[in-house]
Amino acid sequence: MWRRVASLSSSISSSFLAQTASRLNSWESLTTGIAQQAKGVIAPKEKTPFITFVLGGPGSGKGTQCIKIVETFGFAHLSAGDLLRREIASKSADGAMILNTIKEGKIVPSQVTVKLIQKEMELSDNHKFLIDGFPRTEENRVSFERIIGVEPNVVLFFDCPEEEMVKRVLNRNEGRVDDNLETIKKRLTVFQALSLPVINYYSEKGKLYTIKAIGTEDEIFEQVRPIFAAFEVCSVSAMILSIQLCCFFLLHFESENLTTALFLLNLFGIFVMFLI
Ligand SMILES: Nc1ncnc2c1ncn2[C@@H]1O[C@H](COP(=O)(O)OP(=O)(O)O)[C@@H](O)[C@H]1O
Ligand SMILES: O=c1ccn([C@@H]2O[C@H](COP(=O)(O)OP(=O)(O)O)[C@@H](O)[C@H]2O)c(=O)[nH]1
Numbered sequence: 001m002w003r004r005v006a007s008l009s010s011s012i013s014s015s016f017l018a019q020t021a022s023r024l025n026s027w028e029s030l031t032t033g034i035a036q037q038a039k040g041v042i043a044p045k046e047k048t049p050f051i052t053f054v055l056g057g058p059g060s061g062k063g064t065q066c067i068k069i070v071e072t073f074g075f076a077h078l079s080a081g082d083l084l085r086r087e088i089a090s091k092s093a094d095g096a097m098i099l100n101t102i103k104e105g106k107i108v109p110s111q112v113t114v115k116l117i118q119k120e121m122e123l124s125d126n127h128k129f130l131i132d133g134f135p136r137t138e139e140n141r142v143s144f145e146r147i148i149g150v151e152p153n154v155v156l157f158f159d160c161p162e163e164e165m166v167k168r169v170l171n172r173n174e175g176r177v178d179d180n181l182e183t184i185k186k187r188l189t190v191f192q193a194l195s196l197p198v199i200n201y202y203s204e205k206g207k208l209y210t211i212k213a214i215g216t217e218d219e220i221f222e223q224v225r226p227i228f229a230a231f232e233v234c235s236v237s238a239m240i241l242s243i244q245l246c247c248f249f250l251l252h253f254e255s256e257n258l259t260t261a262l263f264l265l266n267l268f269g270i271f272v273m274f275l276i
């Protein structure tokens with residue numbers, strides 16, 4: 001269901017109405033998320049997904065910050081790299097190909113990665129997703145949009161100097177086959193050539209939030225926190241406003257003309273949310 005809702009909204013994305021609808025969807029997604037978290041209720045699949053892509057070079061701190069975002073804002077964390085490593089560990093049909101690709105610092109075919117992400121999204125009870133380390137190429141991006149049928153609401157870019165990224169990866173100590181100097185150099189070249197165009201694409205679309213990824217983990221998170229906090233404030237304000245207006249209209253029309261009242265309320269709500 002959420003796929004149908006999302007593809008409908010992306011198909012009219014060039015119009016004013018689409019922009020407004022997209023904001024409404026984003027806020028509605030987050031509002032229901034907050035309420036459900038508080039009550040401990042599982043989100044039904046009908047909810048519009050709220051998708052955040054988490055991008056940045058190897059060792060820029062994507063995974064580290066995702067853990068903090070999950071703790072604070074209740075997202076489901078889908079790390080594309082972890083999903084691929086799980087395929088290798090499970091000795092699936094694609095396992096050997098994925099292992100070689102990762103060792104070489106290259107990018108796994110989009111279809112394989114998108115299918116793994118899709119499966120996780122469908123299995124999740126959450127509707128707010130942090131997709132970590134994906135899309136890494138324009139082809140990845142287009143493939144996601146085609147197969148999943150949605151665009152991200154937010155794109156985070158952890159911008160970190162190469163020297164720092166190399167240092168962090170070499171100290172990562174997780175036994176990864178790609179955490180060595182030779183592979184890191186290849187990965188940095190791939191990042192410059194294939195991933196930066198994706199980041200530029202989202203910058204032009206006005207969806208990109210660039211984080212200066214140097215400093216302590218907590219200092220970096222203080223740049224991330226306001227981004228999601230702002231979405232939550234908007235959604236809660238919109239909800240309160242709608243309730244207030246609803247009361248006002250019901251009193252004003254003394255329930256006789258309820259349909260007209262609700263229509264006016266909706267129009268006003270859309271107008272106010274667009275302004276915010
Ligand atoms: N702000 C930071 N300062 C120093 N080290 C960090 C910082 N953030 C993450 N790290 C460490 O750097 C390594 C790479 O971080 P990680 O989150 O795995 O990056 P990415 O997912 O972008 O490759 C990890 O060992 C992590 O503990
Ligand atoms: O969408 C993706 C994500 C990862 N990878 C491969 O998996 C490796 C490790 O990715 P991960 O995100 O785990 O690395 P990180 O940036 O966190 O170090 C990459 O270099 C790629 O070879 C890929 O092909 N497609």
Ligand SMILES: [Mg+2]
Nearest residue numbers: 062063081133
């Ligand atoms: Mg990572």
